[in-house]
Amino acid sequence: MMEALSNPSFWVAVGQIILIDILLGGDNAVVIALACRGLPPKQRKMGIIYGTAGAIILRVILIAFALALLAIPYLKLVGGALLVWIGVKLLVPHDEDDHANINPTDKLWGAVKTVIVADLVMSIDNVLAIAGAAQGAGDHQLFLVIFGLVVSIPIIVAGSQIVLKLMDRFPIIITLGAMLLGWIAGQMIYTDPGVAPYVPAAKTWEYAAAVVGALLVLIIGKLMQRRGRAATPATGN
Template identity: 60%
Template sequence: MTELMSNPDVWLAVGEIILIDILLGGDNAVVIALACRKLPEAQRNKAILGGALGAILLRIVLIFFALELLMLPYLKLVGALLLIWIGIKLMLPEDEGEHADLKASPKLLGAIWTIIVADALMSLDNVVAVAGASHGQLELVIFGIVVSIPIIIWGSKLVLRLMERFPIVIKLGAALLGWIAGGMAVTDISLPALPSWAYYIAGITGALVVVAVGGSLARYQQNRTLRSKDA
């Protein structure tokens, strides 16, 4: 374990996992707030803690299965394509009414259950991204998630403000997902052995594709919104 933690590549992977969880965890913070809004003040912290712990355990289980599936031929290629789309989607304007139908429960257990279920339904992007960044090491996944969940819960407002104030953070995060997607694609077991430089070329290509396509689609959506307001 000491040998593992002294490896700089391990800390790079942990940093990627934490960043992914923060970037893709904004929705989770919104869900937690909405699910707890009908609870008495004294019970809100219990609901947040219980829901977060349940969500952590469930996400670790989902990522374990994702890691196993990524060992099958062609599934890393599929995961890479999905990850590129997730990166592109991260750069698009948010849908303000996305969580409008989420029901808040006036009971503690009901609120905890709402948080866990909503997190499970929203975790596909997070699961795929973290599985790709972990390079098959579940202990890195667990460490990264345990570190990032408190940041998401208690620091979500600060993180969201930083993202709004410095849009470059979103772009860098999307590029990171593209980088992971490229690296994931060239390590699929269905492909022949490739030279080490192919990993970096694929990562750079994935990052450029995500930023270019995501930026173009974001500008298109913004222009369309402006035209509809002027009409």
């Protein structure tokens, strides 16, 4: 374990996981707030802690399965394509009504259940992205995932408002985060066990695929942003 902690690539992957969780975890912070807002003030903190703890445990289990499944030929290919789409969606403005179906409750365990169930439904992007970021860590993959989540979840819960304000003030953070997902997607696709026999094994080519993935997300995202802006006046008539 100490060997993993002294490896620079381990800390790069941890940084990727933290950034992914902050970028894709904003929705989860909103869900926690919405689910717990109906609780008495004294129980709100407990609802947030228990709900977040349950969500973390569930996500670690999901990611453990995802890490195993990514060894199956062509599943990384599908996961990489999904990550490209998730990265593109990150660049396109969100619908304001996305959380309209999250109902508050005045019961502690009801709020905890709401947080866990909502997080499960919303976790596919986080699970895929984190599993992709952890690839290549060998025997330390699950430890890397748990370490990254433990560090990032408190940041999301405690500092979600600060993070959201920073994103509003510096949109480049969102763009870079979306491109990071494209980078991971490119690596996932290139290292898919079904694709590996047909491509060179050199790391240079893997990085080239990662760059293509990052640029693909940026180009598609920007095109969709432009299309959305062009369509806005038409819908107002």
